[in-house]
Amino acid sequence: MSEPIERPYILHMFTATPQMSPFDVNMAADAGYQVIVPYCGVEAGMVANLTQDAIFSRGPKGVSRTGIFIGGRDVMQAADMLDIARKAMVPPFEVSVFADPSGSYTTAAALVALVERHLGKQHGMELGGKRVLILGGTGAVGRIAAAMAASCGADVTIASHHDRARALAVAAEINQRFGIVTNGISTATPGELRGALADAEIVLATAVAGVQVISSEDLAYARRLLIAADVNAVPPEGIAGVNVMNDGKPIDGVPNAGAIGIGALAIGNVKYQVEHRLFMQMRTGGKPVYLGFPQAFDEARAVAAGLG
Template sequence: MATERKHLLYFLTTDSHPSPFDINMAYDAGFHAVIPYGDVTEELAVLLVQDIIFSRGPKGAKFSALFIGGNDMEIAERVRHAAVKSMFPPFQVSMMIDPKGSYTTAVALVAKAEKALGGLQGKLVAIPGGTGPVGTVAATLCVKLGAEVIIGSRQLSGVERLAQQLSARTGGSVKGAAMATDEEKISHLRGADVILTTGKAGIQMISEAVLKALPPGKLVADVNAVPPTGIYDLSPHDDLKEIVPGIKGIGALAVGVLKYDVEIEMLETIRTSDKCVVLDENQALEIAQRRLSV
């Protein structure tokens, strides 16, 4: 009698404790079991992947999948590359990478802004507090969609280095700016078409004074649902609500609904695909754009 194959997801994270958020998402996407491994390095990833691909044989490969996550985006990317290099036909399994949800969150944020404006080509996007994973990925995606980007931080030297790296990586225009005070923020945000806030939870990046000093016609969007939200008077549920005259906002939960849908589809794809696929922020953006076009 044939043995029923179970769909198994191996969750390789750079963190000591795997994220319950991602584990819950994987079960909601239909995996029979999620097997988490913490503190994964690229060296450990090679050993784990070899055990995973060989243990179930070529016919069982499509019933196994990898999810690569964790708070350290750079290490997660090295784990991803090590995992890919460890596999070869017919011993290949599908995988996705979403370090601490930063890829799918950034994708949802950018895709919502793109949809609201009818495209980002030629737009100036400002990302105050954008030196973290979500801000960095959002900046990269905006450049890919034809925008110029300015990233703000309290520390000018660090954000200028980051901007140079992103400009070199994308071939686009990314600039760094000091945005420690309201005056500095107003100065740099006046000319922006879009303002995306990706700061830490519970930190207000755009105050009432900054928001009311900006000219109308701008779009603002935030990923922080923990009070206070990242933008003054922007509710997490707002979706293109006018929060001050002439300025519309998209709140964290409006972004989060799309983020959830994108991550679920990515997980379902690596669970059901008959061929090996590797999904990252680029495929996530395609999914988000398609969903918003319906």
């Protein structure tokens, strides 16, 4: 009598973009998924049908070995697609779903969790009430970092190097979507940037890779700075004096001698662990889970706490 064939672990990956991120494909494979299928050009209106195609073909036992990942570049669209997929489930035909568009949920989670950790460890403070300036804040990582920091009670300002109107539009969008309060400003000119730096206690640089958003001359105006964190791993440094390897190292040239920097590789290390853990939760948790940026933030806090 032949033994029953063990069902493989299958991951269906949806993205509105022309291609799925190779980074996320690698992460899924390393988490143990054996069949990984990308679906490109997926619009929100297609998600319910794709989800139900994925769940009904394998039976109640097979769905436990099936997952859905939502990528893309639009953080709001990914959140919508996660909600649509969840509502399309028909228990007991229900699978886990994980959204992380452009890695923004896990990167932002790692960024804010490390800031929280160092703020408590080196300054004995909490994020609540702190003035947080997010440079490049209109992008994917900046938007989610703003939502996370504001949810912790921080006074968050989203900055755009284009104009104030764009920053205000993004702030209004995430405020309405997530029930938070953020503000928007322009840092298009050196004067605007330096004025913003003068009031900031926490600076998060989430601009595009390979662009320096704060020079050493600009840092001289950051008189209240406690922590500066930069997600850019491509030279030049996004924040002068904050090396990619920094993980709480003092920053030269800042009026406050206690100011410290957190670099991209320190953030990336936590981001990697968070994404791996969330993929593993999907595959081995034993019950369906729905993973968006709140769950990524919870996991990042756990990883950061374990760093000692």
